[in-house]
Amino acid sequence: MHMSPKASSKPVDSTASSELGDQIAEMRAIYERIFPTQHLRYVLRLGENAIWSHPEVLEGVHVPGPHDMGAQFLGMIDRPGANADAPEVTIKIAVPRQALPYELKQTDAPWKPQARLGRLFAANPMAYEYIRYQAEIRRKKRSRKFQSTALPLGEGTDLLPKPQRPASDKRPAALIGMHWLETGGAEKLGFDSIRWALESGLRVFVVASVASIQRLAHKLPDHPDVTFIRLDRWLPHHLWPRFVEKLVLDENITLVHNHHCIPLYETLPLLRSRLPWVKTLDSTHIVEHADGGYPRTSGVWSNYLDMQHVISRELVGYLRDGFNAPSGRVVLGRMLDRAEDDAPAPELRLKTGQKTLHVAFIGRMYYQKRPIVAVETLRALDAWATRNGVEFSATMVGEGPFEGAVTRLLRRYGLGGKVVQMPGNADVPALLGRSDILILPSNNEGLALVCYEAIAHGCIPISTRVGAQDELLPDELLVPLAPHATVRQTVFAVDRMWHDNGFLQRQKDGLAQRWRQLSDDPTAEEVLKPVYRAAAETVQGN
């Protein structure tokens, strides 16, 4: 009897086959740059993960075992070495599967209260928030044990030869390292940097440290001089320095700019020792986590960096005083747009005794922004408005794990009809242009750009006293971090501005004065572009 072919020999459809081919080509380009002459043996399997390839790189002879040939085994590719004696390198790697629609939409699972505290949250969300706040405070106190001194860097002696920049026929290029290509303040500056580097005449290579869908990759300039290399997907962190070394030499990279990319910090000793002509700089925004976050990392690597760009005076002090960074190396550059700053101080809308109040909350729905405290604040403001005969409405903009919890809480408090929820791509300037108050009850901030934008659009921000928020907001508009106090003091500030015209005027004057001071500071573009231009103009021997 004639039998049809078995299922395993069913031809693969062309889309699947070309997707697989593209992924393999992207991966090989990375490894073949690191190992240009070695005999490479790729052992490929089908991944069960949509973002990470779980690579394992073995230098030397490797004999395949049954664990290399399991159910997901795709096959092997041999890339012969430059000569018969070329050392062998085996790369065991999974080809990530396609991301599913919910994975494309949301990286993190919806937030749920900690298992043991679920009932407490259901009964009293603010009691839960208070416990979380206490945990955050304890975590901040623990930060003292982390290293807060800069690593020493010896200058060496002139008696020994120094590496020289080799000749290259390629135009100078920059390597820009990002945390990831997802939504965030640091990422916005990263994207701006890429644009400015391109405008300065550099070719730009972009890498990201955290494996992710990289949902904003489409926002990279569509330009032949911009290349996104998916190290985040294919290369283990310990091999990054070796890749960067080859990339610098192959592509005539003259500048490395780090935006929260940890493995790129790890390449600094290599850059300083073997490629000392490469300018190294980083940008940091916010002291966070128990360990101080990226500013502390930057501080530890101070001596290996040519420039440390920060966005607030608080961070200038943090790096200079905490890590003894030379004053010329730490450079303030605000995340503002100079063209808009030339405008006169804006008119703030809120008036004493007005009959309507629109409040905005704008921020990703992560704990950092404390969306639960924001909902409680809106609830308290609604009660205040009812007592004073004011028509209350609000808008919450943002997406993230807390979105569902926020929706449920708003419904539970009967605020569903008064508070509109909008996605992260909402028209923020238009919203701020019709809002009276912006609330920002964050657990942590650098200097929140949204507060600056709020003032520019006539909206008064009220924020927790965190990070460098006091560089923009007067004392009376800064509220304590403890959740109950955040809610109480926010309502108090609104109440006082609504009743007391003198107080309101003082806040408006204070905001206008600080807004002007901030506008006088150099912008990130103004401090970074000259560095990029210099890097673009470097020639061999510089």
Added chain:
Amino acid sequence: MSVLNKTAAVIVTFNRSGKLMKVLDALAAQTMRPDIVLVVDNASTDDTAELVEARARDDGSIRHLRLPRNVGGAGGFHAGMKAAFQMGAQYFWISDDDAYPEPNAIERLHDALTGFQSENGWRPSFACSRVEWIDGSLCEMNCPRPVWDWARFVQPGKPWALLDSCSFVSVMIPRWAVAEHGLPIADYFIWFDDAEYTRRIARSYPGIFVPESRVIHDTPDNRGVNFGLVDDKSLWKFKYGARNETSFRRREGGLINVLAYAYGVRGQMRAGDVPHRLRRQIYGAILKGLSFRPKIERA
């Protein structure tokens, strides 16, 4: 993306060698032939072993997995899927020993599973055929259960309704679902193992109904599963069903869910005039199900 397509057919059998041979004939005639045909023999006492082994000598894809004792359909599917998983199958086609797939039934299921993902991005957790009785009518006991938005992706030429559960008669399950959710519960012995399992894997994403894939279920009569049909002959099966579903409902929905179930069973038995002595046994099985907590085994 479907790059690896190794497919294993898992057939559980017990003393029905004649029908089983017809199933093996139907599998040999498939347009997409399974790489492995795993016959899970529940210690049959007829000529099943001889016949299967004789076939296996001519057809290398047939494997005879003879179990030392009869562990029921549930235990058979558990053992078969476990073995097929270890053999590296990417797709598991699960069916009974009296269900004859049309020649393109397996290929249609596979194409629907992969086509659905290409078109909609989502990975269905299973795909099941339209199961017909020998006269061409719908087989009552194998009617799948849709989800509330079953019509979300239904379109002309691709009428794939979304499902919450289906029976183990011509259903294709991808490897990822087994890896993520484990194996069917062997301790159920018989009945409700398929509903429990497909509902469990459908937590990741619902399954799909693929009516262009057809299979003929050669049962003695075309009856559904309804507690109004309990009689002395079928009581033992209904008792397993009641115990297993109670156990499942207790696990997933708590006591209130069990009470609602018991109330429904009572209504069906009353409507079917089931004798009280049989009803008492069914209630006893429900009580037993409250404390029956079988383990879910990972693949």
